[in-house]
Amino acid sequence: MARKTSKPAAKGKPRPTRTPITKTKATAKGDGPVPVVGLGASAGGLQAYGAFLDAVPADCGAAFVLVHHVDPDHKSLMADLLAKHTAMPVVLAQDQSQVQADHVYVIPPNKYLEIKKGMLHLSDPTDRRGTRLPIDLFLRSLAMDLGQNAIGVILSGTGSDGSAAIREIKEQSGIVLVQEPTEAQHDGMPRNAIATGAVDYVVPVAKMPEIITNYIRHPFIQNGVAKKVLGENAKDSLEEIIAVLKAHSPINFELYKDGTLLRRIERRMALRHMENSGDYLALLKDSAEEARSLCADILISVTSFFRDKDAFDYLEKNVIEGLVKSHDAGHPVRIWVPGCATGEEAYSLAMLVIEKISTLRKDVKVQLFASWPERS
Known part of the structure; x- marks a missing residue:
């Protein structure tokens, strides 16, 4: 099991209170997977992580995994420092530990971290210093393991670690949030992530927890691939949605598989907090921006060398x-x-x-x- 860090009591300073976003507690339905939020940061990450945990409800129903660039030769105090910002347990990730909802896991120094079947796996880095990309590695594993239950977050930092992997999160129907660059202490990682075109939200850190909590409470997540979200008239709605998209893209989406289109539509409905296909169709007709966003989701540019x-x-x-x-x-x-x-x-x-x-x-x-x- 993961080792829980000590939480020294703050003298004379009460723990910050949090207003619940909604009254319903979000948890994985039945034996379904726990949604996992992977947060990547580098320089300026401690402040960003603290602000995030200050705002996130302690019972939101997701697990949080923090991957950052840390000196491999020094003991990390990150878990102890962040424990003061949340009522959730904050632990250093240990090998073969199963993630639990409403827990925070921090990558240890000089380790790579991945997730497989909901279990954290640690390994020794094989790349030389300066070429290590621990955020990309974890987020890729998160995308493959959890699909629509994967939430990627890019915070303050220099360089582009994480930018390659967020495309894969979006391809697997997860969502990606990036810290507003003007708010970040170092805007390199946020700006590089935004440049990929695979980002769903660019917002201040304090607004991220509400977006994430609303997302994981949507039937698209609570029911896995929500087959009933589009209602009994799913096929009719799909045809009408494709007809709307024709005005915004030269691509003939009629040739796409229905399953692929429905997953992308359901994902956009989750991002818009909608559960009825008729309501979403009305939004598409009224909002050219949303129609373009759906086209971009369907055409997500995910690739790699010798990928297939x-x-x-x-x-x-x-x-x-x-x-x-x-x-x-x-x-x-x-x-x-x-x-x-x-x-x-x-x-x-x-x-x-x-x-x-x-x-x-x-x-x-x-x-x-x-x-x-x-x-x-």
């Missing part, structure tokens, strides 16, 4: 060799990647083709085109 291993293995073994062999020096191999996102897939294909050209000793050039739908 089976697909790239098939291309390498069954397509690229024949393609290279069939081209002479005067006829370049031309490839188009129509959905390139941030480019990793295009570069992955280029590497495979260049390696095959070298292996076959062919004097062939490569022309690779990559495009992505322009967003409003």
Whole structure:
């Protein structure tokens, strides 16, 4: 079990009181997973963490995991310092410990932290100092483990740690919040996160707990993938929603799988605190901003090098060799990647083709085109 840090009583200073956001306590329904909030910070993180815990209700029903950049050679006092800001237990994360609702877990010095099946796992860093990205590592594991129950938060700090992983949280239907850069002591991490286009809220730290609490109390979270959120007329609502989106995007969403579209619609409804598809349809008709946000959610640009291993293995073994062999020096191999996102897939294909050209000793050039739908 995780070790609970001592909580020295503050002399002459009463613990700050908190006004509950709603009267209903949020907890994971039945044996469902506990929503987990992963908070990443670097320079200026202690103040941001303290402000967050000052505002969060002690019975909101989520677990909180704090991942920050810390000197690996010194004992961390972060857990003890933050325990003064909340009535929740604040503990240093230990290996093989199961997360519990209304608990706060802090990454220990000189460790990597991941979550798998709701359990925290510690490991020794293998990267040299200066290249370690513990926030990205944890948030990626959070996205894969908890899906829509994953909430990513980026706070004060320098650099871009966390920015790569928040796309994956959004892809898995979780939500991402970022501290207002003008409020942060160091705005590098917030601004880099915002630049990804995968952020749902940019707000002062004190406003984050209310957003998170309302989100985890929505049926989309309480019932897992809320199949009944859209009501009996889900199919009719879906068709009408697609019709509205046609006015805001050149993409034909009729070709998308219904399941994919419904998950994205339900996610936007959760962010808007709506449970009725008719109400959400009316909002889309009245709000061009919300329609664009839904389009952006559906087109979320999540990618990585050789991301779909089976697909790239098939291309390498069954397509690229024949393609290279069939081209002479005067006829370049031309490839188009129509959905390139941030480019990793295009570069992955280029590497495979260049390696095959070298292996076959062919004097062939490569022309690779990559495009992505322009967003409003």
